[in-house]
Amino acid sequence: MIRLLLADDQALVRGALAALLALEPDLEVVAEVGSGDEVLDAVREHRPDVALLDVEMPGLDGISAAAAVRQEFPDVRVLIVTTFGRPGFLRRALQAGASGFVVKDTPAAELADAVRRVHAGLRVVDPALATDSLVAGESPLTARETEVLQAARDGSSVATIAGRLFLSEGTVRNHLSSAIGKTGAGNRAEAVRIADGNGWL
Amino acid sequence: MIRLLLADDQALVRGALAALLALEPDLEVVAEVGSGDEVLDAVREHRPDVALLDVEMPGLDGISAAAAVRQEFPDVRVLIVTTFGRPGFLRRALQAGASGFVVKDTPAAELADAVRRVHAGLRVVDPALATDSLVAGESPLTARETEVLQAARDGSSVATIAGRLFLSEGTVRNHLSSAIGKTGAGNRAEAVRIADGNGWL
DNA sequence: GATGGTCCCTGACAAATGTCATGCCCGGGT
DNA sequence: ACCCGGGCATGACATTTGTCAGGGACCATC
Numbered sequence: 001m002i003r004l005l006l007a008d009d010q011a012l013v014r015g016a017l018a019a020l021l022a023l024e025p026d027l028e029v030v031a032e033v034g035s036g037d038e039v040l041d042a043v044r045e046h047r048p049d050v051a052l053l054d055v056e057m058p059g060l061d062g063i064s065a066a067a068a069v070r071q072e073f074p075d076v077r078v079l080i081v082t083t084f085g086r087p088g089f090l091r092r093a094l095q096a097g098a099s100g101f102v103v104k105d106t107p108a109a110e111l112a113d114a115v116r117r118v119h120a121g122l123r124v125v126d127p128a129l130a131t132d133s134l135v136a137g138e139s140p141l142t143a144r145e146t147e148v149l150q151a152a153r154d155g156s157s158v159a160t161i162a163g164r165l166f167l168s169e170g171t172v173r174n175h176l177s178s179a180i181g182k183t184g185a186g187n188r189a190e191a192v193r194i195a196d197g198n199g200w201l
Numbered sequence: 202m203i204r205l206l207l208a209d210d211q212a213l214v215r216g217a218l219a220a221l222l223a224l225e226p227d228l229e230v231v232a233e234v235g236s237g238d239e240v241l242d243a244v245r246e247h248r249p250d251v252a253l254l255d256v257e258m259p260g261l262d263g264i265s266a267a268a269a270v271r272q273e274f275p276d277v278r279v280l281i282v283t284t285f286g287r288p289g290f291l292r293r294a295l296q297a298g299a300s301g302f303v304v305k306d307t308p309a310a311e312l313a314d315a316v317r318r319v320h321a322g323l324r325v326v327d328p329a330l331a332t333d334s335l336v337a338g339e340s341p342l343t344a345r346e347t348e349v350l351q352a353a354r355d356g357s358s359v360a361t362i363a364g365r366l367f368l369s370e371g372t373v374r375n376h377l378s379s380a381i382g383k384t385g386a387g388n389r390a391e392a393v394r395i396a397d398g399n400g401w402l
Numbered sequence: 403g404a405t406g407g408t409c410c411c412t413g414a415c416a417a418a419t420g421t422c423a424t425g426c427c428c429g430g431g432t
Numbered sequence: 433a434c435c436c437g438g439g440c441a442t443g444a445c446a447t448t449t450g451t452c453a454g455g456g457a458c459c460a461t462c
Binding site: 014081083103188 | 210212213215216217218219221224303306309310312357358386387388390391393394
């Protein structure tokens, strides 16, 4: 019997996945949580064999949660299940110690197999995404550039960003300009879109 | 036996929902599709009692699909199931003839009940969302403003937008300015964020 | 302890964006 | 027939944004 932990902020999806996996005779869902913060406690309490974590969650995101789990319980396998096949997510997930990475586009029938593979100690990675990840490469943005782009995500003006990060306006503009150049964008909005799409933010 | 059609672009979620609903003795999933374009054909072929449609889908979106279904088969009930509780989505869904509107945050246990209610001819609407919808009101944007904002979503420059819509740059700037004013934003990026968040785009 | 590299910071300049006053067209009301 | 309001279009003007050249701090390498 493989014991599973499910973490996804959308209760409906979480419950549905539980129902799907419960159909398999060798799988058992022992815990369900709706935020990244609850993951570690749930692992401590229920000791699952495999943890299925969504990336997009309130509180701690799935990747950080994966790192926390692996740190304290190295023999708990982590399978990341996410909506967005951002190349950067895959890289960061693997670095965080995840054993598998599945996007929500994959057929439902394959999920149980992915769980079994991960439990058996194998890696499970969407092949198409893996190549994307190689193409996209690591984030070319420096720490400051990333920070400034994040602050620009909601459409803040340079003055606002400068105030929030305690920088001069010229500096903020310069970091933005650099990020625009590195992403191949034409302005900050596009740069945000590209960087976000690659999982760099 | 209530016959169901499931439409969601994420195969994993679709399959999981099917598994969840199949647990109910009085429900039967007779068709599953992964895009809005396939919905109408599937309804013609399988004649479900209730169609569960996601809003975010490639091709025809769930709301347009709902309208198409209701037009040809007025006795097929439509239940919209969506990730984002955008106020505008609810309004448009109801105008399109949907009988229910459920966000994916709701507990899995309630979905089957929602289906039964809808099948019985009742309306099912998330109460919190309904109030939001009243507060947000209808879109204050004119047709052109909406069009220009949509074109600006990906970070295109004024020149690009002007070229795409066959307008002068000044006109595009003017519509953007107007949209910025109506949304209470400080620049176009923020205006896009606000309008999109309200389901106005 | 020089050298070259990278990152961070900054101000000056050019280019894009946002605002405004103005005019045209259409449909509803007086 | 007349006026009025709303949506659309446009060019001139002020503001914001993006680019560039340059300087200082830190680190690895020679």
